[in-house]
Amino acid sequence: MQATGQIIAEAPSTVRSAVLKPSFSVEPLSPAIGVEIGNLDLTAPLDDDQYAALRAALLKHKLLVFRDQDISPAQQVALARRFGELETHPVFPHHPEHPELVMLGGDSKIPGRENIYHSDVSWRERPSMGSMLRCLECPKVGGDTVWVNMAEAYARLPEATRNALDGLLAVHDLLPAFGTRMSAEEREARRVAYPPATHPVVRTHPETGERVLYVNEAFTTHLANYIEKNDVRFGFDFRLAEMDLLQHLYRQAAVPEYQVRLKWRPNTIAFWDNRSTQHYAIQDYFPARRRMLRATIIGDKPV
Template identity: 35%
Template sequence: MAYETIKVRKLNPALGAMISGVDLSQDIGNQTFQEIHDALVENQVIFFRDQHLTPDQHKDFGRRFGTLHVHPVAPGIEGHPEILPLHSDAKKQYAAAAWHSDVSCDQEPNMGAILYAKVLPDCGGDTMWASMHAAYEGLSDKMQHFLSGLEAEHGSEHIFGPPKNEKDKRPTAIHPVIRTHPVSGRQGIFVNSSFTTRIVGMKPRESDAILQFIYRHIDTPEYHVRFQWEVNSIAFW
């Protein structure tokens, strides 16, 4: 795909690209927006370096792609409920060591996420993404056909704990195991070991066997891209 207003450098054949030549703190034009959108669809996760955004600018960029999502459980930063802070210290530790698709427990999961790095450890802290399109395409035709007829339940109580009151939400949703991307038309796997609880209509042992097979398949290194963070870097997936 040809790009005129941005530069796109692929990082892995399966997914991932570095985008340069654009300042996301500014009001990007329609052509630049469309090229960033196209790069996201083509590469599934895109990265930007050396971006300097206020919370409002962060949200303005996100709004170009749709309505902003508010996390159903975790609170956002003060004055900006759409921006979820991720940090670790002596009292609070995030450990996202398992593959997951953010809030797949929602009835309508968000189309993407824009993660902006402001404070980093001296070393470590890399993030990995896996292409669910490539993982699906790496299955046999018979397995693709089998999984395409299944649905899975996605829950959140086992992650966030039981509700504290009647207003406290712990969403649950049922989604197809194989989904079709609305823009590219590519099919991809849509289960993950964090939120997915079972295959609908199966006995627990049957469901567990299928899910564990999928999770092991997703571990294939050829489906992955790894990003080494720098301060003021952005990942959009």
């Protein structure tokens, strides 16, 4: 079994970073996931050594947190683009000058609805590699975000459960989570533009080789081939067993031992590896405001 956190198939920049001494500090936030990066000014472009060291840190720790980074929207876009091509989200509102930035947060009348464990845009054929989320405004108390190490969640499943997941495929869909925000005409258009995507229940991380549990309760609707992989007596047997298995897998994200909880402050940036994590935005602050800008980096097709 692949050990969690071991890098076995590194990108060239990551291999090069292994011999570098990072110029920034790294402070663990929890045993399972996340570090705070210090002594690094993100208003200046990353040089090649900083980029390589940060990418290696992201692969190892899965969540990087930067405090007191008073950067502009343009600088946030440039920083995120250093790690890959950026997507434009089809539902969330965009920054008026930078469509790559989505604006997240409700107001005194509309609460946020991201309080569900999820992996961003898993409904895409190529879900995101990662996201950079910057806090513009947040309450003094409340509004934390939880991240989960889903490689650890998979590694600590019982062996019999891991064996049962081999070869299973899950269907991920945009509309169950976002369809209520749309008119009937918009839902029809989005269904054509973004049909459900099918991904392995357990994906292999393309850079570390880790096995990652890759279903989430926000976007994963059902298993595409459960009945092909399991013997059942009757139709309701199949459906109930499939639902029970999915519910069990969803609940793995809620295990505290796999998590870290971040308290936001203005000008905090969180950068996470979306291929190996899930997150949950805690909605305990309404009607106070929490305003965020997120840049999302396009990833690869899960295998």
